[in-house]
Amino acid sequence: MTELLFYKDPYIKEFDARIVKIDGNKIYLDKTAFYPEGGGQPSDRGKIIGDGFELDVVDVQKDGDVAHIVRTSKGVKLGSVHCKIDWNRRYDFMQQHTGHHILAAAIKRVLGVDVFGSVIFEDVNKMEFERDPRESIRKIEALANGVVWSSLPVKTSVHARSNIPSDLRKSPKEGISEVRVVRVGDFDAVPCAGTHVKNSAEVGIIKITNVYRKTKDVWRVEFVCGFRTLKYMNDVLDERNKLKEKLNSSNLVEAVEKLYDECVELRKRLHDIQLELALGKVSRDGKVCYYIGDMDMKLMEELAVRMSDCNIALASTRGYVLLSSGSLDVKNLMKEITNKFGGKGGGGTIVRAGGVSNPVKALEYAVERMR
Numbered sequence: 001m002t003e004l005l006f007y008k009d010p011y012i013k014e015f016d017a018r019i020v021k022i023d024g025n026k027i028y029l030d031k032t033a034f035y036p037e038g039g040g041q042p043s044d045r046g047k048i049i050g051d052g053f054e055l056d057v058v059d060v061q062k063d064g065d066v067a068h069i070v071r072t073s074k075g076v077k078l079g080s081v082h083c084k085i086d087w088n089r090r091y092d093f094m095q096q097h098t099g100h101h102i103l104a105a106a107i108k109r110v111l112g113v114d115v116f117g118s119v120i121f122e123d124v125n126k127m128e129f130e131r132d133p134r135e136s137i138r139k140i141e142a143l144a145n146g147v148v149w150s151s152l153p154v155k156t157s158v159h160a161r162s163n164i165p166s167d168l169r170k171s172p173k174e175g176i177s178e179v180r181v182v183r184v185g186d187f188d189a190v191p192c193a194g195t196h197v198k199n200s201a202e203v204g205i206i207k208i209t210n211v212y213r214k215t216k217d218v219w220r221v222e223f224v225c226g227f228r229t230l231k232y233m234n235d236v237l238d239e240r241n242k243l244k245e246k247l248n249s250s251n252l253v254e255a256v257e258k259l260y261d262e263c264v265e266l267r268k269r270l271h272d273i274q275l276e277l278a279l280g281k282v283s284r285d286g287k288v289c290y291y292i293g294d295m296d297m298k299l300m301e302e303l304a305v306r307m308s309d310c311n312i313a314l315a316s317t318r319g320y321v322l323l324s325s326g327s328l329d330v331k332n333l334m335k336e337i338t339n340k341f342g343g344k345g346g347g348g349t350i351v352r353a354g355g356v357s358n359p360v361k362a363l364e365y366a367v368e369r370m371r
């Protein structure tokens with residue numbers, strides 16, 4: 001079995017070891033500080049450097065032992081190697097993971113519910129629980145960050161299953177004989193097999209970035225901790241600055257509201273112009289008034305209202321057909337049209353259909369039959 005150095009000291013960045021087995025692209029060491037994926041924490045990356053070879057570790061997985069997955073093991077020999085962990089990546093996970101414990105404990109204290117479905121991703125962290133947190137988000141954040149800034153020691157202890165502490169936030173998994181407990185000061189204690197920072201202050205800050213209902217009963221929060229929060233805030237500020245430049249305003253809310261009002265007004269004016277243009281282009285064939293153009297259904301309906309003195313057949317290049325008549329059975333005529341040209345529709349004295357495959361032909365057919 002590989003000796004797991006990250007449990008003795010999660011701050012080991014480089015170490016010497018021996019390759020004891022090579023199996024395809026899997027390398028096995030006598031001891032390792034590479035954390036294998038597990039407990040919601042992604043695996044480490046880094047390098048294994050030996051005599052005449054340097055390997056990029058692209059994944060680390062538990063398979064009864066610890067498999068260091070490399071691109072190729074060609075030219076690799078058993079024996080001494082020097083290993084380097086991608087420390088920025090690992091320390092980020094340690095900040096996220098410890099922040100996760102603190103936030104989950106804050107949620108339990110404020111909302112009284114257990115957190116589940118917890119995952120640390122490379123960009124964002126997620127946790128789920130069964131209570132609407134929206135009114136309490138600021139309170140949860142304040143409590144969690146108060147713990148971060150209290151510089152509480154984060155300590156690990158190992159207990160026999162029969163002798164676990166009584167103050168655990170969660171029960172240990174079934175079937176394990178030894179339970180590893182991670183304790184953040186006197187604020188939280190929970191069974192966990194991940195890697196953590198040694199003081200809560202190293203988490204830096206915990207920021208909830210998104211809250212939403214995942215299913216009927218399950219709510220999800222997304223959050224970031226530590227250096228990742230700085231990156232997140234910079235991305236948000238870059239986005240804001242781009243918008244400010246685009247809108248030529250330092251007050252984004254005001255600028256967007258103004259833009260929105262203008263947009264509503266312009267849409268209305270465009271609609272009126274389209275209606276007048278369409279009215280001017282309507283053709284008349286005996287008792288039938290007809291027109292085809294690029295129209296939405298609302299425009300077609302208004303057009304029909306404006307021509308209520310004749311039998312009306314309208315089609316849109318978008319696949320809509322509208323028929324209206326005071327005397328003819330337009331309902332059955334529409335059925336014929338949708339049977340011939342596809343689409344679905346219905347109605348009373350005004351019948352509408354959408355999804356008509358050939359609106360030009362459909363209109364010709366309607367005019368012919370209405371005449």
Ligand SMILES: [Zn+2]
Binds near residue numbers: 098196
């Ligand atoms: Zn943990």
